[in-house]
Amino acid sequence: MSKSLTLKLAVNGASHELTVEPRVTLLDALREHLGFTGSKKGCDQGQCGACTVHVDGERVLACLTLAAQVEGRAVTTIEGLTPEGADLHPVQAAFLAQDAFQCGYCTPGQIMSAVACIKEGHAGSDAEIREYMSGNLCRCGAYPHIVAAVREAKEVMS
Amino acid sequence: MRDFDYARPASLAEARRFAAEPGAMLLAGGTTLLDLAKCGVAAPVKVIDITHLEGLDAITFGAAGVHIGALAKMSHVAADAAIRENFPAVSEALWQAASAQLRNMATIGGNLLQRTRCAYFRDPLAFPACNKRDPGSGCAALGGITRNHAVLGTSKVCIATNPGDLAVVLSAFDAVVHLGERRIATDDFFLLPGMTPEREHALEPGEVITAVTIPASAAARRSTYLKVRDRQSYEFAAASAAVGMELEPDGKTIRDLRVALGGVATKPWRARDVEKALIGKPLEPEAVREASLLAMTGAAAQGDNHYKIDLAPRVVTRAIMKVGGLA
């Protein structure tokens, strides 16, 4: 019934053109159309944080964002956190060092959220980390290690 | 989610024109609209993306108070230094709402229009009866699981709770919702369900919220938002209270008091009886406890939600004691 849209999206520093139905979310555009499968679909309804990406440097949920909405804005996914071939981002390194995951499904969202949490200045204490990371659920319950990883990364980054 | 047409108006005038078309819905943060479209509750024919409109996200202070553009993000308003100083309850309500990601997306205007979290409303496949969704179809919540439903402002046909936090603060401090030229007091903007629960606010087709203004006051400067919920974060209120207070120069007589409740009513609930009972009186714990009970005047339990009738006055009491420096 409705027309498709041809969009130009800036993802991880490169421009991508794609043609999608208007209802296609940023998450589906990334995963199904552009091959960035790092962002995960947990609930598809804004409740788990697995789909967290950065738009213009701020963390948002890709499952509740239309692809069309981010035309003209800079999208960063876990794949674009560091340049190709570079060392791990300090938050990624801290997640490894602290063993901050089990199945790993929530991890890309946790990491994208944690990078922003530290940048916002919301990682000042364990209580603050818990509060400002509360939008990222972990079914495996790795929370204590996630908090430790965010704390460690914050120290490395400051 | 059913497909829709997508339009990106270039101006507010164009947005209004599009929004007046049948089946058109405005998209700002998208956190409610896309969620409800996925639930099958919202089925927009055309989505009007207003996120690219310029100049609607400013936070401006003047002698009279603050003017917050409708497209200002919740996170930006929560973090604003002048908001935190002059309207601490606004900042506290915002940062206790949703999650960091959602607060970066959701806008102030959209926040006022968020829909109820009533599980029956949100699940049309399992529960076809919902007067809010489909007027006249009945109410699956009545006689159902009602732990999160309202005890105040309910009607025979709808007991859905208004889930807002910010709106509660706006009600307490007499904020005004701007629809371009037309202005409406927060209290009048939100409607009681009555026999028309599908109509939740005074917005007419083709109208767009452009801003919210909050008058400056001594009570707003000394204010708090206390939110009690089933889990510590990322959860809607079981009961909440926005309270602001101004004391006389003697430091103990209450000159001005504002009290509004969230999580317990079908709209943001100003508790004027509590205010009236305490204004002019000395700030004393026993009097505060007593007066807080008046917040529940007219409350009716709907089964599982009876705990709110005990909880809410205690939340009010604690919030008043907190701003009064007694807790």
Ligand code: FES
């Ligand atoms: S997939 Fe987006 S919040 Fe769960």
Ligand code: FES
């Ligand atoms: S590591 Fe399995 S969901 Fe978090």
